[in-house]
Amino acid sequence: MATNASASAASGPKLPVEKNILLVLSPGQEGQAWCAELQAMQPKWRLEPVLDSASTLRAVAQKQFDAAVVDLTGAESDRVRLLRQIMEHAPATLRLGLAAPPERGTVPQFDAPAHQLLAKPCNPKVLIAVLARAFATQNFLADETLKKLISSLQSLPVLPSVYTQLLAELQSPEPSLEKAGAIVARDPGLSAKMLQLVNSAFFGLGRLVADPAEAAMFLGSETLKALVLSLQVFAQFKEFSSKDFSVEALWSHSWATGVLARRICAAEEVGSAASAEAFIAGLLHDFGKLVFATNFPEKFAATLQLVQREKVTMWEAECRIYDASHAEVGGYLLARWGLPSPVVEAVAFHHRPGSARLQAFGPLTAVHVANVLSKETPTAGARGSAFVDTNYLRSLGRGPRLAVWQQLCSESLPEPA
Secondary structure (H helix, E strand, O other), X not given: XXXXXXXXXXXXXXXXXXXXXXXXXXXXXXXXXHHHHXXXXXXXXXXXXXXXXXXXXXXHHHOOOOEEEEEOOOXXXXXXXXXXXXXXXXXXXXXXXXXXXXXXXXXXXXXOOOOEEXXXXXXXXXXXXXXXXXXXHOHHHOOHHHHHHHHOOOOOOOOOHHHHHHHHHHOOOOOOHHHHHHHHHOOHHHHHHHHHXXXXXXXXXXXXXXXXXXHHHHHOHHHHHHHHHHHHHHHOOOOOOEOOEOHHHHHHHHHHHHHHHHHHHHHHOOOHHHHHXXXXXXXXXXXXXXXXXXXXXXXHHHHHHHHHHHOOOHHHHHHHHHOOOHHHHHHHHHHHOOOOHHHHHHXXXXXXXXXXXXXXXXXXXXXXXXXHHHHXXXXXXXXXXXXXXXXXXXXXXXXHHHHHHHHHHHOOOOOOO
16 A cells, blocks of 8 residues: 655755855956846855956865856857766756847757757846756755665756747747747648647547647646757657667646546646646656666666566656666756756656655646556557555545546547657
8 A cells, every 4th residue: 555655754865055156257248237236136045256267177176066157158069068067067057048139040059058048138037946946846856875876876957948938938028829839830740740649649639730830829828838848858859769668658647647637637627727737747647657768778678677576566666776766867967957846746756656755736746646547548559557545635635536546537638659
């Protein structure tokens, strides 16, 4: 039987307020003034401004930084190379890039290894909010074993370029879904896949949508972001192949989980924001498995063998072999990318929801239940050994609702295109 952990026990260690932030600025008075304003607004953060590559690498070698903010304006290729060097010397450091709007479309072509790209000029309040959210969402994932595991990854998925451009448009002063659709249309493979999904039975349009801009208008900003991010994340692993593990099958299960999680949230009438967060968390809840499969192929094969031999769940086998599961790894990376806390928690704790710091119905509950129930559908293949934590549901006062959610699952789940 599942056991329910108390909210107080799951709150985890307190995150220290003091942070070391490396600021790699462009020369000039503007950068100095911006740095001074930033320091005045967040006096407990220790800021270390530098102007060139040599100073940056010396600083990284001498001190551990929680985050590095790199101005990519000007000679982007040199600064992108510097970001890559920071990643190599200090892989656990959060990396943010600053780029002027006209340059934001060109930065990704250098494959900038930044966790997030922010528009320049960047309001100090915006930067503080982005950093604070990234630090806070990692509070409950601050285990040193997990950090060490993340630092050992050789092939780390990056925040997809089309997604960063999409965010820039949707967060601009005058966002346009038509322009957002045009951004998606620049990637033929992505736009084709998105149109297939939009025209699937899940959205039930009743007519064919053939234009990405029209699809964006129909989907709305949150669903559009969810589809683009999930499709691009999975695309990063399209070359991976294994006789014992199918990326296509994982995508099918992830799609079913996202669809069902959104249905559950709709049934509970928790609002469109929570439903959208549940959808994207469901789509990405298992992408940590891809990280394991591509970075540790021998250990991953051993994990699959352990699952078959001892009939344990995948995440239990992973904890034995890696001292962490795909759930925590996925949640950690999404936190680095700046996704909302409810999405991060839903991914990180979808196998053990009673351990989450917030004990209330939300995206985590929906994804936890949807992950299990979707395995009972033809989309996901044979049922595994995962189970719904009924003690957790009872603690939320939602125990009787499980039958309703099972009925939602018994209704046909549309196949992903």
